[in-house]
Amino acid sequence: MLRSQPTDQPADLKEFAGNCAEQGRARVNCATECDPVACARTGIIPPSCRAKGGRLVALEGSDLANLFYCWxxxxxxxxxxxxxxxxxxxxxxDYIDVVAIAVLRSGDLRRPLCVLSTRIFDTAAGRAQRARAHMAGCTEWHVYFGDDSYSMQDLTAGLAA
Known part of the structure; x- marks a missing residue:
């Protein structure tokens, strides 16, 4: 959803960021405990994370195949x-209340590097985290337009596990 458009998201929507694995947080508590500014300082999700994803089979062979990815x-x-x-x-x-995932793409393989809420994306902490993602090889961003905080927590916990 673009910033100029109204949102039906609750005003208290938590700002999500990955990197809980580096903070030693339990996988189950990752998304609910993360402080976005603290996570932005910790760095990149380690390569050992077990994030799973894949292309959308229904889009294979179409012009849309490279525009969407499923985590x-x-x-x-x-x-x-x-x-x-x-x-x-x-x-x-320009988007509000969405999750942006920095991704390193190498052929058909994709690895999440960090997860940022658009609420902090253009702040000093967000810019610093984006710079770390660039240094780690970020080649693309995956933007998730979740419709509730549970789905955003679920996605974030799955990426930083």
Whole structure:
């Protein structure tokens, strides 16, 4: 949802960020305990994370195949994300209450590097975390337009596990 549009998201929507694995937080509590500014300071999700994802089979062979990617949440639910090329990163700040996942793409493999709420995306902490993601090889962003805080927590916990 663009910033200029009204939102039906609750005003107290938690700001989510990954990197709980590096803070030693329990997997089950990751998304609910993360402080976005603290997580932004900790760095990149380690390569040992067990995040699972895949392309959308229904889109294979179409012009849309590279525009969407599906990550598996902690619950096993699939969360469809819009893929934004790194060159269009600045447009992500125009959205509200969405999750942006920095991703390193190598062929068909994708690895989440960090997770940021658009609430902090263009703040000093968000810019610092984005710079760390770039240094770690970020090639694209996956934007998740979740409709509730549970689905955002589920996705974030699945990525940082």
């Amino acid at each position: 598996t949440g902690q619950s096993g639910a699939r969360h469809v994300c819009r893929v934004i090329p790194i060159e269009q990163e600045a447009t992500i700040a």
